Amino acid sequence: MSSIEFRKDLFxxxxxxDLNEIGKPTxxxxxxxxxxxxxxxxxxxxxxxxxxxxxxxxPHHHARIRSVDFSAAERMPGVRRIIRPQDxxxxxxxxxxxxxxxxxxxxxxxxxxxxxxxxxxxxxVAETERQARDAVHAVRVDWEELPHVLDVEEALIPxxxxxxxEYPNNTFDYHALYDHQKLRFGDVEAAIEKADxxxxxxxxxxxxxxxPVETCGAIAAPEQNGRxxxxxxxxxxxxxxxxxxxxLDMPSSRLHFIGGTVGGGFGGKVDSHHEPLAVxxxxxxxxxxxxxxxxxxxxxxxxxxxxxxxxxxxxVMRDGRIVAREFTGFFDSGAYTRLSSYAIIKGSGxxxxxxxxPNVASNVYCVYTNxxxxxxxxxxxxxxxxxxxxxxMDKVAETVGMNPIELRILNAYRxxxxxxxxRLAKNTALIECCQVAAQKAGVPLSAEASAAKSSEGxxxxxxxxIPETITDDMGRIGDRRQREIPTEPFGxxxxxxxxxxxxRGEAVVAxxxxxxxxxxxxxxxGHSVSQAAGTAAPVEPPRPVQPTPPPIPTPQPLTxxxxxxxxxxxPTRPQSAFADPTEASPAQSTPYRPDKPFQRGVKxxxxxxxxxxxxxx
Amino acid sequence: xxxxKGRGFACINYPIGMNxxxxxxxxxxxxxxxxxxxxxxxAIDLGQGMKSVTRQIAAEALGVPIADVYVDTxxxxxxxxxxxxxxxxxxxxxxxxxxxxxxxxxxxxxxAAADELEVNASDLETDGHGNIQVKGAPSRAITIEDTAxxxxxxxxRTLSGRGIFLIPPSEADPNTGEMSPVTCFAHAALVVDLxxxxxTGEVTVxxxxxxxxxxxxxxxxxxxxxxxxxxxxxxxxxxxETTEPYYPDRSHxxxxxxxxxxxxxxxxxTHNIAVLERPAEDAPYGGKxxxxxxxxxxxxxxxxxxxxxxxxxxxxxxxxxxxxxxxxQNNGGAQPKGAL
Numbered sequence: 001m002s003s004i005e006f007r008k009d010l011f012x013x014x015x016x017x018d019l020n021e022i023g024k025p026t027x028x029x030x031x032x033x034x035x036x037x038x039x040x041x042x043x044x045x046x047x048x049x050x051x052x053x054x055x056x057x058x059p060h061h062h063a064r065i066r067s068v069d070f071s072a073a074e075r076m077p078g079v080r081r082i083i084r085p086q087d088x089x090x091x092x093x094x095x096x097x098x099x100x101x102x103x104x105x106x107x108x109x110x111x112x113x114x115x116x117x118x119x120x121x122x123x124x125v126a127e128t129e130r131q132a133r134d135a136v137h138a139v140r141v142d143w144e145e146l147p148h149v150l151d152v153e154e155a156l157i158p159x160x161x162x163x164x165x166e167y168p169n170n171t172f173d174y175h176a177l178y179d180h181q182k183l184r185f186g187d188v189e190a191a192i193e194k195a196d197x198x199x200x201x202x203x204x205x206x207x208x209x210x211x212p213v214e215t216c217g218a219i220a221a222p223e224q225n226g227r228x229x230x231x232x233x234x235x236x237x238x239x240x241x242x243x244x245x246x247x248l249d250m251p252s253s254r255l256h257f258i259g260g261t262v263g264g265g266f267g268g269k270v271d272s273h274h275e276p277l278a279v280x281x282x283x284x285x286x287x288x289x290x291x292x293x294x295x296x297x298x299x300x301x302x303x304x305x306x307x308x309x310x311x312x313x314x315x316v317m318r319d320g321r322i323v324a325r326e327f328t329g330f331f332d333s334g335a336y337t338r339l340s341s342y343a344i345i346k347g348s349g350x351x352x353x354x355x356x357x358p359n360v361a362s363n364v365y366c367v368y369t370n371x372x373x374x375x376x377x378x379x380x381x382x383x384x385x386x387x388x389x390x391x392x393m394d395k396v397a398e399t400v401g402m403n404p405i406e407l408r409i410l411n412a413y414r415x416x417x418x419x420x421x422x423r424l425a426k427n428t429a430l431i432e433c434c435q436v437a438a439q440k441a442g443v444p445l446s447a448e449a450s451a452a453k454s455s456e457g458x459x460x461x462x463x464x465x466i467p468e469t470i471t472d473d474m475g476r477i478g479d480r481r482q483r484e485i486p487t488e489p490f491g492x493x494x495x496x497x498x499x500x501x502x503x504r505g506e507a508v509v510a511x512x513x514x515x516x517x518x519x520x521x522x523x524x525x526g527h528s529v530s531q532a533a534g535t536a537a538p539v540e541p542p543r544p545v546q547p548t549p550p551p552i553p554t555p556q557p558l559t560x561x562x563x564x565x566x567x568x569x570x571p572t573r574p575q576s577a578f579a580d581p582t583e584a585s586p587a588q589s590t591p592y593r594p595d596k597p598f599q600r601g602v603k604x605x606x607x608x609x610x611x612x613x614x615x616x617x
Numbered sequence: 618x619x620x621x622k623g624r625g626f627a628c629i630n631y632p633i634g635m636n637x638x639x640x641x642x643x644x645x646x647x648x649x650x651x652x653x654x655x656x657x658x659x660a661i662d663l664g665q666g667m668k669s670v671t672r673q674i675a676a677e678a679l680g681v682p683i684a685d686v687y688v689d690t691x692x693x694x695x696x697x698x699x700x701x702x703x704x705x706x707x708x709x710x711x712x713x714x715x716x717x718x719x720x721x722x723x724x725x726x727x728x729a730a731a732d733e734l735e736v737n738a739s740d741l742e743t744d745g746h747g748n749i750q751v752k753g754a755p756s757r758a759i760t761i762e763d764t765a766x767x768x769x770x771x772x773x774r775t776l777s778g779r780g781i782f783l784i785p786p787s788e789a790d791p792n793t794g795e796m797s798p799v800t801c802f803a804h805a806a807l808v809v810d811l812x813x814x815x816x817t818g819e820v821t822v823x824x825x826x827x828x829x830x831x832x833x834x835x836x837x838x839x840x841x842x843x844x845x846x847x848x849x850x851x852x853x854x855x856x857x858e859t860t861e862p863y864y865p866d867r868s869h870x871x872x873x874x875x876x877x878x879x880x881x882x883x884x885x886x887t888h889n890i891a892v893l894e895r896p897a898e899d900a901p902y903g904g905k906x907x908x909x910x911x912x913x914x915x916x917x918x919x920x921x922x923x924x925x926x927x928x929x930x931x932x933x934x935x936x937x938x939x940x941x942x943x944x945x946q947n948n949g950g951a952q953p954k955g956a957l
Binding site: 004005006007008010014015021023025026027028029030061099117151152174175177178181184185202203204205206207208211234235236237241255256257258260261262265266307342345348349350353362369371376378379381383386387388391393394395397403405413420422423426428430433434435436437440454469471499503505506507509510511514517519521526527528 | 794835
């Protein structure tokens with residue numbers, strides 16, 4: 001039996017638990033309809049004379065269309081309309097053009113060539129679904145197969161087949177500059193050089209189907225006054241409406257979209273392919289038209305969670321501190337962009353995971369291959385790299401011979417720490433999650449790991465510093481077409497740039513309310529605002545700063561202990577190594593910043609800073 | 618044949634809302650003639666409970682009983698613009714828009730009641746049971762129903778509100794990746810206990826012990842359903858699911874639920890959950906969306922537990938019996954680690 005508990009004891013001072021409706025296990029507004037089968041989903045809106053649409057699709061990974069003969073299909077019983085690419089008023093789009101990101105690269109119905117198996121080239125509208133299916137089978141297409149590429153790294157080789165003509169280098173163009181998104185924070189190369197261990201790994205996230213119970217679809221019908229209604233399973237009503245208006249070259253005011261009750265989405269219902277085709281069918285036939293996928297189309301033509309390949313390289317000290325982390329990531333976007341380009345920037349902002357690491361670099365590529373385009377799925381841009389990061393953390397723990405949970409707590413980000421995207425961490429709670437999960441599972445933690453807190457010790461001294469950052473200009477758009485260039489950060493670089501230490505911008509916060517009447521009374525928001533910067537841990541009376549005495553020599557094994565880390569604290573247990581928050585924080589309101597770097601003894605490689613500093617004497 | 622026990626850990630954080638902002642949500646709230654409130658949105662309820670959570674938020678912000686609030690979504694003719702239900706943005710963005718709309722409606726409601734009671738609106742409070750009363754003098758009160766009737770049929774006022782919430786769009790730096798991705802993060806950590814059969818390569822997940830930090834559990838039951846379901850999806854991703862079993866080779870693509878492997882309801886592991894709540898500064902009542910992040914830690918925790926059980930690192934998903942058996946074979950037998 002499963003169980004759930006609400007740990008109201010944690011962060012209790014940041015919360016008002018005495019609210020009327022918030023926090024209550026109120027039954028869903030719509031649950032009775034759902035469980036009695038009365039709720040209406042898009043597919044329940046039945047119209048008299050409803051027509052059915054099916055698509056003619058590519059049987060090849062990559063092929064040129066020499067000719068299409070639909071004369072037989074046209075004459076078949078029940079067939080009302082064959083929709084050709086030239087019937088689509090604006091037959092090119094990219095989803096994120098609605099927020100001005102990326103170039104139009106995908107046709108609703110493809111004309112000259114197809115770049116993935118299942119790509120639609122014609123839509124057939126018939127009186128019954130059976131008739132539409134039969135007519136699809138009667139269409140004769142003369143295909144000229146082209147060489148295809150399915151592996152992300154093969155697609156980057158100079159003579160790889162061009163998948164997507166809008167992006168002839170097989171990579172999305174970032175910032176009109178590079179063929180990948182860069183993240184540069186500190187000096188990874190130098191830090192790895194000085195590290196005690198270098199831990200490397202490669203991880204592969206598989207393509208996965210969103211698998212909603214209700215497949216994607218839409219029903220469109222003419223309304224009065226030149227308008228069209230569209231009942232849809234979309235996850236984003238106005239995204240689909242805007243895309244339809246654009247592709248049909250129709251004022252959005254002529255479109256009336258209804259949805260909101262959807263049989264599962266998980267990210268697979270954002271792509272807005274059904275709505276334009278269904279509305280176009282209604283425009284061209286003057287009748288209600290339904291376009292929906294069957295389960296096989298949902299699985300093979302519907303965009304899955306894209307595959308991701310990640311390579312990680314960490315520089316680690318013997319005490320478990322991760323001092324450098326480097327990523328090389330490849331998102332398999334399939335034949336078109338959809339949303340992968342966006343997910344890569346999201347993923348880059350997420351690096352290096354929820355840890356405070358002073359040197360981070362990554363190159364992430366949005367790669368086009370001859371497969372079904374990828375799209376969003378639960379955890380988009382994050383799930384794949386989190387798999388890589390967390391498997392890698394265990395490799396690091398094994399390398400240094402540490403309890404994997406204590407390793408996470410040691411490196412966990414805390415309030416006020418500087419993140420690799422150059423903004424301060426706040427409202428963090430990773431440490432507490434680690435502690436509670438360990439407690440529930442009966443994993444004992446060291447005293448230091450148990451005492452650590454997200455709100456204490458972060459953003460102090462070195463932890464808040466933004467280091468000088470080394471940059472490079474490798475991977476300019478198109479360069480990889482001319483010659484092979486290593487894909488990892490600084491791969492093949494001869495020139496280095498420098499971003500001065502301390503360079504950062506301000507965090508973007510929510511737009512102000514437009515009218516003070518909309519601003520909720522501060523006594524009614526239900527929580528106190530957690531501090532953006534870390535607060536110093538409670539300290540004993542301030543001690544005078546003294547020269548650091550020689551650190552206590554602690555013998556450390558040169559290689560990780562072969563035996564598993566014992567579950568209970570034992571003398572042979574590897575040392576925990578927690579930067580002591582009280583060390584650098586005499587009671588003062590602003591975070592302490594040392595005039596000069598910490599003394600050598602505090603961060604002597606291989607020795608726990610917890611016991612080698614000046615905290616105890 | 619031996620069944621090896623293994624234990625694995627993973628922890629994660631998760632960004633709430635669309636990366637780099639630029640994703641507004643709007644809400645409208647209005648009172649019916651007798652003082653019930655209608656919230657009009659174009660957000661999508663995918664089963665995650667969008668309608669329910671916005672209903673609770675509206676009732677809390679208005680100060681009225683939940684039974685008096687109804688949420689209508691999604692009709693583009695009546696519901697104002699919303700970017701959509703994705704990127705864990707629904708609760709955060711739409712919740713805030715609903716708070717703003719409900720706050721404006723509440724102000725109008727208190728003004729109307731103040732006129733009826735001949736007091737200052739700032740001296741009034743709602744009791745959460747359908748009444749508006751003078752602070753410290755609950756006997757001087759008026760029902761919300763009477764307030765709405767008076768406002769609309771006597772005073773000529775509408776009890777309504779508008780709300781929009783936007784994190785303004787920003788850019789990522791091309792050379793350093795500097796950016797303002799999102800304004801808050803949810804957190805999770807969990808320990809997976811499982812068994813690996815070294816003869817068949819089969820994995821049985823026995824138990825999960827987890828901690829999820831969600832800012833505020835706006836509805837305890839909805840949070841629980843997300844976390845239980847999300848963990849199931851995590852196990853499914855780790856051990857079963859893929860559209861391309863031999864990726865990047867496209868052969869053997871499944872076409873239906875017979876060929877596409879997922880664990881059945883009987884495979885749902887015992888899951889002991891702790892919910893932590895550290896409210897986020899700019900989130901509605903502090904609540905962050907738990908829906909997306911909850912599956913993420915399960916994948917690596919399962920992989921780490923399998924390594925712990927038999928000493929095979931499975932860095933390519935899904936972790937099939939074939940991969941485990943080949944790993945055991947390459948290692949010359951199972952090598953239990955017992956790290957946790």
